[in-house]
Amino acid sequence: MAVVTDGTAVLGLGDVGPAAALPVMEGKAALFAHLAGIDAVPVCLATKHPDEFVAAVRALAPSFGGINLEGIAAPACFEVEQRLQQALDVPVFHDDQHGTAIVVLAALRNALRVVGKRVESARLVVVGAGPAGTATASLLVAAGATDVVVVVRDGVLHRDDMPRLPLHEAQLVGWTNPRRVRGGLAAALAGADAVVGLSRAGVLTRELVASMGEAPVVFALAAPEPEIRPERVSDIAAVVSTGRADYPNQVDNALVFPGVFRGALDARVPQITLPMRLAAADVLAGLVPREQLSATRLLPDVLDGQVVPTVAGAVAAVAAERRRRIDPAVGGVPLPEPTRNVSPQEGVGP
Numbered sequence: 001m002a003v004v005t006d007g008t009a010v011l012g013l014g015d016v017g018p019a020a021a022l023p024v025m026e027g028k029a030a031l032f033a034h035l036a037g038i039d040a041v042p043v044c045l046a047t048k049h050p051d052e053f054v055a056a057v058r059a060l061a062p063s064f065g066g067i068n069l070e071g072i073a074a075p076a077c078f079e080v081e082q083r084l085q086q087a088l089d090v091p092v093f094h095d096d097q098h099g100t101a102i103v104v105l106a107a108l109r110n111a112l113r114v115v116g117k118r119v120e121s122a123r124l125v126v127v128g129a130g131p132a133g134t135a136t137a138s139l140l141v142a143a144g145a146t147d148v149v150v151v152v153r154d155g156v157l158h159r160d161d162m163p164r165l166p167l168h169e170a171q172l173v174g175w176t177n178p179r180r181v182r183g184g185l186a187a188a189l190a191g192a193d194a195v196v197g198l199s200r201a202g203v204l205t206r207e208l209v210a211s212m213g214e215a216p217v218v219f220a221l222a223a224p225e226p227e228i229r230p231e232r233v234s235d236i237a238a239v240v241s242t243g244r245a246d247y248p249n250q251v252d253n254a255l256v257f258p259g260v261f262r263g264a265l266d267a268r269v270p271q272i273t274l275p276m277r278l279a280a281a282d283v284l285a286g287l288v289p290r291e292q293l294s295a296t297r298l299l300p301d302v303l304d305g306q307v308v309p310t311v312a313g314a315v316a317a318v319a320a321e322r323r324r325r326i327d328p329a330v331g332g333v334p335l336p337e338p339t340r341n342v343s344p345q346e347g348v349g350p
Helices: 017-036 050-063 076-087 095-114 131-142 159-164 167-172 185-189 206-210 257-267 274-286 307-326
Strands: 002-005 041-044 067-069 092-094 124-127 148-152 194-197 217-220 239-242
Touching (some): 002 050, 017 041, 067 095, 076 092, 095 131, 095 194, 095 217, 095 239, 095 257, 124 185, 131 148, 131 167, 131 274, 148 185, 257 274
Parallel strands (some): 002 041, 124 148, 217 239
């Protein structure tokens, strides 16, 4: 595996450059090795230009069985991933997008189960439309969510604003905000069942959480400082999650990327598809039995020995099913190649 970055959006650090990003990429490589038995090499590129980034990875690609993109700022991350996936015959996976989206979907399914609600019928708010927010909103819709509202600095993403929005935000409005909510974060959160913060510290307040619906679910996932500290809303919110290990319910990408790549490599797939990501989220959520679900236990532990083989098995099973359907030797019917045009099912990046 190659773990590739340009150092423009390193988790919790921001645009620190390729040299400062190296320790984080080394840590990612260590997790691949320890959790999934995958050898990974950190590759830090001294360029911020998408053309140069893509050319460098294409030139290196014959040495690797997969490409894990990491710490690349939007909007370049969307272009880089799409171009590399089209050009290479090995899986390309931007973990800041898809790893986050998968683990959020799994955790949110279980959090809503705790309070007797479902993703499909809940009113959901995603705060932030960077790589993680964009991919998460897209995957929630692909998973059946019917009411997702995305909020950025300028307010709720609304279809009428499409001409002035950046491309990835303009594409998001095509399948979010079905109630045509206008305004800022307060308008979006009024009566909402759950909020997923993928933005910056301090965005959420007690008053905003108190305005949400009955038994609200709050995911404050900004790093290193969440949108709001759990202790500030523990008496208001039914379930609170962060990205931090010092609070319960850590939402951690390490539950996802080792197993997803293990399954992709074992199945020798050229692409990690939307059905694979949905399957990974479903089995990850299922690793906590319903009778053990609680407001402080939504996901298995990162070191739980079931996580990687279960996620890998789900990814490989989707690959095997697709192969069965398109292989004439087993009576399959050829399927059309997946389109790269953006749709509610594929989203931007996801």
